[in-house]
Amino acid sequence: MSDLKLFNIDEKPTWCPGCGDFGILAAIKQAFSQLDLQPHNTMLVSGIGCGSKLPYYMKANGFDALHGRALPVATGIKLANHELNVMAISGDGDGYGIGGNHLMHVMRRNPNLTHIIENNQVYGLTKGQYSPTSDRGYISSTSPEGSIEIMVNPMAVALAGGATFVGRGFAGDPKHLTQLIMKAIQHKGYALVDVLQPCVTYNKINTYDWYKERVYKVDDEEGFDSIDFGQAWAKAREWDERIPIGVIYQEDRPTYEEQVEELQKGPLMRWSPERPRDVLEAIKLEFV
Ligand SMILES: Cc1ncc(C[n+]2csc(CCOP(=O)(O)OP(=O)(O)O)c2C)c(N)n1
Numbered sequence: 001m002s003d004l005k006l007f008n009i010d011e012k013p014t015w016c017p018g019c020g021d022f023g024i025l026a027a028i029k030q031a032f033s034q035l036d037l038q039p040h041n042t043m044l045v046s047g048i049g050c051g052s053k054l055p056y057y058m059k060a061n062g063f064d065a066l067h068g069r070a071l072p073v074a075t076g077i078k079l080a081n082h083e084l085n086v087m088a089i090s091g092d093g094d095g096y097g098i099g100g101n102h103l104m105h106v107m108r109r110n111p112n113l114t115h116i117i118e119n120n121q122v123y124g125l126t127k128g129q130y131s132p133t134s135d136r137g138y139i140s141s142t143s144p145e146g147s148i149e150i151m152v153n154p155m156a157v158a159l160a161g162g163a164t165f166v167g168r169g170f171a172g173d174p175k176h177l178t179q180l181i182m183k184a185i186q187h188k189g190y191a192l193v194d195v196l197q198p199c200v201t202y203n204k205i206n207t208y209d210w211y212k213e214r215v216y217k218v219d220d221e222e223g224f225d226s227i228d229f230g231q232a233w234a235k236a237r238e239w240d241e242r243i244p245i246g247v248i249y250q251e252d253r254p255t256y257e258e259q260v261e262e263l264q265k266g267p268l269m270r271w272s273p274e275r276p277r278d279v280l281e282a283i284k285l286e287f288v
């Protein structure tokens with residue numbers, strides 16, 4: 001276990017008081033500390049949004065990518081140094097909306113990444129427009145008569161897309177969330193953790209109380225087995241009255257990095273200095 005304080009930084013979050021992102025930040029720090037990680041061997045990559053500001057508030061390596069582009073950057077970093085613990089962080093707009101295409105491809109590639117999606121069912125940073133996970137009928141400035149679209153179901157999308165770890169947590173239960181994030185980091189392959197994250201300023205429907213009345217832990221359910229795809233699919237379809245949290249699905253499949261022969265020699269960044277020069281020379285010959 002490493003000292004939790006190692007991940008603290010002076011920067012104070014600009015999130016609204018009570019925002020679910022505070023619980024997520026606390027859970028990520030706890031998970032890193034309990035897994036004995038250190039700032040130098042962790043990397044947080046985010047897109048744009050309130051939740052995507054999280055890497056500013058933690059001491060770790062960080063990269064703030066364009067809106068929706070956390071996953072390709074995180075994948076590139078993982079390929080350059082697969083010994084680094086890489087975590088991508090998105091909001092629901094960032095991860096399931098503008099970044100949705102990247103999500104589809106990362107799931108089938110299975111790089112060893114953890115992906116936290118802070119799902120507040122709204123665009124928080126841009127002042128409350130409806131998002132891909134807003135419930136049908138959700139009223140906002142861009143859906144004044146209520147959204148007429150059905151919501152993206154992150155658990156079902158992840159199962160159908162081939163994600164090898166599919167989990168859901170709740171920002172209002174940071175202890176359970178910490179355990180879930182630890183399992184996701186320990187998983188070998190792409191791990192999606194969708195986190196129900198109340199936006200206290202703009203989403204007055206999906207509040208802490210709304211989620212508390214509905215969430216239950218699959219871990220407590222007798223007979224539930226997260227390696228059973230059929231059972232996971234049934235859980236993924238649950239919403240509204242009962243919302244399952246915990247590890248919904250997990251499977252063992254080789255990671256992308258494991259299948260790239262060149263990477264078996266060690267991380268690209270450790271290769272001898274001659275190699276990058278060779279590569280640069282080859283590029284020069286081809287293009288110049
Ligand atoms: C290419 C591009 N399009 C649109 C925006 C404007 N924009 C910034 S954040 C955001 C949505 C954020 O919503 P979400 O990802 O759910 O995060 P939250 O703020 O709710 O945490 C949008 C549309 C942008 N920055 N870049």
Ligand code: SF4
Pocket residue numbers: 014015016018019020021050051120124125198199200201202
């Ligand atoms: S607008 Fe919503 S998501 Fe953004 S900081 Fe405030 S409460 Fe959090």
